[in-house]
Amino acid sequence: xxxxxxxxxxxxxxxxxxxxxxxxxxxxxxxxxxxxxxxxxxxxxxxxxxxxxxxxxxxxxxxxxxxxxxxxxxxxxxxxxxxxxxxxxxxxxxxxxxxxxxxxxxxxxxxxxxxxxxxxxxxxxxxxxxxxxxxxxxxxxx
Amino acid sequence: xxxxxxxxxxxxxxxxxxxxxxxxxxxxxxxxxxxxxxxxxxxxxxxxxxxxxxxxxxxxxxxxxxxxxxxxxxxxxxxxxxxxxxxxxxxxxxxxxxxxxxxxxxxxx
Ligand SMILES: Nc1ncnc2c1ncn2[C@@H]1O[C@H](COP(=O)(O)OP(=O)(O)OP(=O)(O)O)[C@@H](O)[C@H]1O
Ligand SMILES: [Mg+2]
Numbered sequence: 001x002x003x004x005x006x007x008x009x010x011x012x013x014x015x016x017x018x019x020x021x022x023x024x025x026x027x028x029x030x031x032x033x034x035x036x037x038x039x040x041x042x043x044x045x046x047x048x049x050x051x052x053x054x055x056x057x058x059x060x061x062x063x064x065x066x067x068x069x070x071x072x073x074x075x076x077x078x079x080x081x082x083x084x085x086x087x088x089x090x091x092x093x094x095x096x097x098x099x100x101x102x103x104x105x106x107x108x109x110x111x112x113x114x115x116x117x118x119x120x121x122x123x124x125x126x127x128x129x130x131x132x133x134x135x136x137x138x139x140x141x142x
Numbered sequence: 143x144x145x146x147x148x149x150x151x152x153x154x155x156x157x158x159x160x161x162x163x164x165x166x167x168x169x170x171x172x173x174x175x176x177x178x179x180x181x182x183x184x185x186x187x188x189x190x191x192x193x194x195x196x197x198x199x200x201x202x203x204x205x206x207x208x209x210x211x212x213x214x215x216x217x218x219x220x221x222x223x224x225x226x227x228x229x230x231x232x233x234x235x236x237x238x239x240x241x242x243x244x245x246x247x248x249x250x251x
Pocket of ligand 2: 049052053111112113203
């Protein structure tokens with residue numbers, strides 16, 4: 001059985017100014033497992049995607065809570081959970097399709113979930129309309 | 143004043159507009175960059191927009207949105223888009239979207 005060796009819990013308001021801080025803090029915390037430069041960059045990018053989604057899509061008005069938790073395990077795996085209490089996703093399977101976006105301004109590529117999927121080893125998305133969205137990502141370091 | 147995490151330097155020469163992006167491109171920083179780029183595109187009406195990405199240290203799908211959004215605008219304005227010096231990280235993001243050979247190519251949208 002793998003054992004949890006460290007844990008980070010963080011709550012940030014859903015403000016776009018927090019995107020950089022969120023990925024930097026998670027990256028700095030995970031650095032203690034001595035990931036490769038590429039592993040760390042992949043993880044920070046995946047975190048940025050999930051946090052940005054909570055900021056862009058979850059809340060009608062900015063500032064709702066984003067809960068981030070990071071767990072490090074003794075088998076060199078990392079679990080990151082990013083959760084919001086926002087509007088939720090009606091059809092998660094559809095939302096995860098490459099190029100799918102509800103962003104109406106033409107500035108979203110609909111590739112966020114695809115990036116998370118590509119840059120981590122496992123992506124789990126649970127969502128309920130009116131309750132919120134929970135994104136769980138697992139990354140196994142070499 | 144909030145610190146800018148992404149800067150855009152513009153150079154207009156003949157019918158080419160070159161925009162040099164340095165720093166981190168995310169949804170937060172892309173908003174200002176988009177305004178700067180669009181204003182310059184309407185002002186100079188170039189035939190070619192070169193986006194120099196050599197100084198981009200971080201980019202996520204919001205960067206894809208920024209580049210593809212500018213490519214769409216350029217198509218409307220009859221301009222071509224070239225991406226210069228994309229780093230490995232930048233290329234990795236484009237590859238997720240199936241755009242994996244982006245150096246010095248004209249982007250079609
Ligand atoms: N936390 C969330 N709350 C509500 N809806 C969400 C959330 N995360 C994602 N979505 C929905 O899933 C869709 C797909 O998300 P994804 O990140 O793949 O693309 P995007 O955010 O639209 O574009 P991009 O990430 O490329 O800028 C979004 O357009 C949105 O409708
Ligand atoms: Mg997204």
